[in-house]
Amino acid sequence: MNVRIAKYSGFCFGVKRAIKIALEAAEKNHEIITLGPLIHNPQMVRKLAEKGINSIEDFRQVGDRAIIIRSHGIEKEIYDYLKEQGVEIINATCPYVSKTQDYAAHLSQKGYKVIILGDKTHPEVIALKSYIEGEAIIVSKAEDLPEQKFDKVGIISQTTRNIEDFKELINKVLPLCGEMRVINTICNATTVRQNATFELAQKSDLMIVVGGKNSSNTKMLAKISENFVETFHIETAFEIDRNWLLNKKNIGITAGASTPDWVILEVYNKILECMGNSTLKVTRLDGIPGFKEE
Amino acid sequence: MNVRIAKYSGFCFGVKRAIKIALEAAEKNHEIITLGPLIHNPQMVRKLAEKGINSIEDFRQVGDRAIIIRSHGIEKEIYDYLKEQGVEIINATCPYVSKTQDYAAHLSQKGYKVIILGDKTHPEVIALKSYIEGEAIIVSKAEDLPEQKFDKVGIISQTTRNIEDFKELINKVLPLCGEMRVINTICNATTVRQNATFELAQKSDLMIVVGGKNSSNTKMLAKISENFVETFHIETAFEIDRNWLLNKKNIGITAGASTPDWVILEVYNKILECMGNSTLKVTRLDGIPGFKEE
Numbered sequence: 015m016n017v018r019i020a021k022y023s024g025f026c027f028g029v030k031r032a033i034k035i036a037l038e039a040a041e042k043n044h045e046i047i048t049l050g051p052l053i054h055n056p057q058m059v060r061k062l063a064e065k066g067i068n069s070i071e072d073f074r075q076v077g078d079r080a081i082i083i084r085s086h087g088i089e090k091e092i093y094d095y096l097k098e099q100g101v102e103i104i105n106a107t108c109p110y111v112s113k114t115q116d117y118a119a120h121l122s123q124k125g126y127k128v129i130i131l132g133d134k135t136h137p138e139v140i141a142l143k144s145y146i147e148g149e150a151i152i153v154s155k156a157e158d159l160p161e162q163k164f165d166k167v168g169i170i171s172q173t174t175r176n177i178e179d180f181k182e183l184i185n186k187v188l189p190l191c192g193e194m195r196v197i198n199t200i201c202n203a204t205t206v207r208q209n210a211t212f213e214l215a216q217k218s219d220l221m222i223v224v225g226g227k228n229s230s231n232t233k234m235l236a237k238i239s240e241n242f243v244e245t246f247h248i249e250t251a252f253e254i255d256r257n258w259l260l261n262k263k264n265i266g267i268t269a270g271a272s273t274p275d276w277v278i279l280e281v282y283n284k285i286l287e288c289m290g291n292s293t294l295k296v297t298r299l300d301g302i303p304g305f306k307e308e
Numbered sequence: 309m310n311v312r313i314a315k316y317s318g319f320c321f322g323v324k325r326a327i328k329i330a331l332e333a334a335e336k337n338h339e340i341i342t343l344g345p346l347i348h349n350p351q352m353v354r355k356l357a358e359k360g361i362n363s364i365e366d367f368r369q370v371g372d373r374a375i376i377i378r379s380h381g382i383e384k385e386i387y388d389y390l391k392e393q394g395v396e397i398i399n400a401t402c403p404y405v406s407k408t409q410d411y412a413a414h415l416s417q418k419g420y421k422v423i424i425l426g427d428k429t430h431p432e433v434i435a436l437k438s439y440i441e442g443e444a445i446i447v448s449k450a451e452d453l454p455e456q457k458f459d460k461v462g463i464i465s466q467t468t469r470n471i472e473d474f475k476e477l478i479n480k481v482l483p484l485c486g487e488m489r490v491i492n493t494i495c496n497a498t499t500v501r502q503n504a505t506f507e508l509a510q511k512s513d514l515m516i517v518v519g520g521k522n523s524s525n526t527k528m529l530a531k532i533s534e535n536f537v538e539t540f541h542i543e544t545a546f547e548i549d550r551n552w553l554l555n556k557k558n559i560g561i562t563a564g565a566s567t568p569d570w571v572i573l574e575v576y577n578k579i580l581e582c583m584g585n586s587t588l589k590v591t592r593l594d595g596i597p598g599f600k601e602e
Contacts, residue, residue: 177483184482184490185475189499194490198482205483 017285018218019267021210024278026203026271028108029053032085033062035106039082040065048082049073049092050137052106053272054229057250061274076101086137087111089144110173111138114199115145121168122147126195129153131183132172136230139172156182164191173201174231174271176208176238203271204231211235211268215242218266220258223247224281225270232270239268250277251284259288311579312512313561315504318572320497320565322402323347326379327356329400333376334359342376343367343386344431346400347566348523351544355568370395380431381405383438404467405432408493409439415462416441420489423447425477426466430524433466450476458485467495468525468565470502470532497565498525502532505562509533512560514552517541518575519564526564533562544571545578553582 025033032052040046040062048069051059059069070076073092080102083093087107096103107115122128127148132139134152143150153159156179167187171180177200187194215221221239225232227249236247243266246258259265265285269278319327326346334340334356342363345353353363364370367386374396377387381401390397401409416422421442426433428446437444447453450473461481465474471494481488509515515533519526521543530541537560540552553559559579563572577590 181479181482184478188475188478188490188492189471192492194492196478196482196488196490198486198488 015263015265015289017265017267017282017289018214019278019282020207020214020269022203022207023210023224023267023269024271024273024275026201026207028085028110028201028203029272032082032106032108033058035104036062036067036082037065039080039104040067043080045079046082046104047076047079048084049076049088050084050086052082052084054226054232054270055249055272055274055277056226057277058272058274080104083107084137085111087115087141088137089141091144108173108201110199110201111141114170114173114197115142117168117170117197117199118142118150119145119147121170121195121197122150124166124168126166126168127151127164128168128170129159129183129187130170130172131155131175131180133230136172138174138230142170142172153183155179156186159183159186162190166193167191167195169194169196170199172230173199174204174234175200176234177205204234207231207268207271208235208238211238212242214266214268215239215245218243218264220262220264221245221266221268222254222281222285223268223270224278225249225273229270229272232273235268235270239266248281251280254281254284254288256288259285309557309559309583311559311561311576311583312508313572313576314501314508314563316497316501317504317518317561317563318565318567318569320495320501322379322404322495322497323566326376326400326402327352329398330356330361330376331359333374333398334361337374339373340376340398341370341373342378343370343382344378344380346376346378348520348526348564349543349566349568349571350520351571352566352568374398377401378431379405381409381435382431383435385438402467402495404493404495405435408464408467408491409436411462411464411491411493412436412444413439413441415464415489415491416444418460418462420460420462421445421458422462422464423453423477423481424464424466425469425474427524430466432468432524436464436466447477449473450480453477453480456484460487461485461489463488463490464493466524467493468498468528469494470528471499498528501525501562501565502529505529505532506536508560508562509536509539512537512558514556514558515539515560515562516548516575516579517562517564518572519543519567523564523566526567529562529564533560542575545574548575548578548582550582553579 046067051069082104085108128146128150130152221243223236239245340361345363376398379402422440422444424446515537517530533539
């Protein structure tokens with residue numbers, strides 16, 4: 015029996031950085047807030063609240079507190095408004111997301127019709143489109159693209175999308191356009207994580223995907239895994255049902271970019287316990303057999 | 309029994325234009341030459357020779373004659389040399405090919421590594437790459453691309469390639485690059501002709517592809533057709549073997565962009581004759597049943 019964790023599971027660079035920025039800010043300030051939850055993981059958000067980091071949904075409620083911009087970024091108009099109001103802004107936007115915003119602005123300024131591959135309700139995409147001059151087209155898959163001709167098209171992606179979906183979109187656009195300028199804004203951490211999940215799913219007879227139910231990149235991992243094997247998307251170890259594990263020989267675990275290591279660990283230990291290995295409790299992620307290799 | 313000619317068979321805009329320019333020039337000048345055969349069709353080239361339009365292979369043999377640049381264009385260095393020598397240049401480069409040369413120059417000047425989908429021995433591609441600053445990568449299919457990382461890539465195509473091959477190349481490049489700027493330089497006449505061949509081949513039990521054996525776009529039509537049905541690539545009606553037609557019910561004809569109408573007509577009439585319909589001789593292409601529709 016194998017319980018294996020996919021390589022590159024858990025926090026990405028941008029999430030680690032945002033948490034570090036937030037914790038440092040919380041040490042200095044009496045009260046600090048984020049605009050929307052700092053990351054898409056309720057467990058981590060609760061831990062942050064214990065450190066005095068809370069979130070508001072409406073930027074007009076900021077008052078005279080310092081505000082942290084989360085890794086997904088915020089709309090240009092809101093940023094400009096906060097600046098104008100003299101609010102202290104602590105910018106924890108993931109540098110890869112900022113770069114995508116710059117590309118979006120540049121393409122639209124150069125006269126390219128911008129197409130974004132992404133979820134139009136996701137904060138990263140909502141922020142991204144605000145940097146575009148004129149109306150952007152947002153599609154979550156190639157089929158959603160309206161059948162229209164384009165002269166010059168700029169195509170970018172939400173940083174956590176799947177490269178195969180990006181290819182499909184590009185293939186769909188090519189015969190419809192004169193020029194197509196594609197910036198591969200899918201971040202490398204996303205790609206290597208998805209590839210590792212893809213590989214582990216093929217070697218497993220059950221996959222547990224760990225991460226916020228509202229986490230875009232975690233949902234994408236579940237989607238990839240589902241193509242090969244029975245898959246459950248959970249937020250915490252408490253959701254694990256012993257029946258899922260019956261007669262399973264190779265259990266794979268993967269986790270989104272906003273899933274803390276301790277949440278992954280709890281899942282791993284719970285699975286071992288369910289399988290009768292309760293003595294083999296692991297307390298450090300790099301102590302999990304196979305964590306570095308699979 | 310059906311004998312059908314694919315829609316959009318025969319001369320494209322660029323070829324018609326080059327022939328018109330050459331014939332007009334021949335009327336005015338005593339002796340006129342082209343650099344390489346004007347079009348990739350030996351039958352038409354012979355007809356042009358009768359009008360005093362001959363070709364030379366080496367540009368240094370031009371002497372004091374006026375020179376016609378054929379639809380494929382010529383290398384920048386040769387053009388500059390001829391200009392410098394004060395040679396009268398009559399430029400019959402297809403405007404779509406010229407445009408591709410402009411894009412190639414622009415992309416390389418902007419710091420993009422240029423990848424060309426095309427046949428590196430074809431005059432259009434030889435000319436095209438001369439407009440690129442630095443070394444271009446030329447591949448005839450996606451597999452030929454070296455596995456290397458690119459920062460900024462510009463991708464263009466020989467005007468007569470297949471869009472599916474172009475898509476494959478783009479899919480291969482995407483994960484290897486940061487930014488990809490694709491100019492769809494496959495000309496529309498190529499695409500509609502290939503699509504018409506694709507459709508007719510699926511409805512036929514024999515396809516005859518008519519055009520120069522050295523014609524890139526004609527070879528591409530044969531390649532498309534071969535995927536569905538027995539296919540013969542011929543230059544003239546004389547090559548038709550009666551045995552090919554035995555027991556065939558639906559015969560399709562398609563022809564490249566450099567194939568004159570009278571060559572297509574001869575093929576059509578020869579097939580009718582072989583099938584015992586010798587009385588039904590057709591003398592005008594638009595008099596061929598189904599020519600406009602298939």
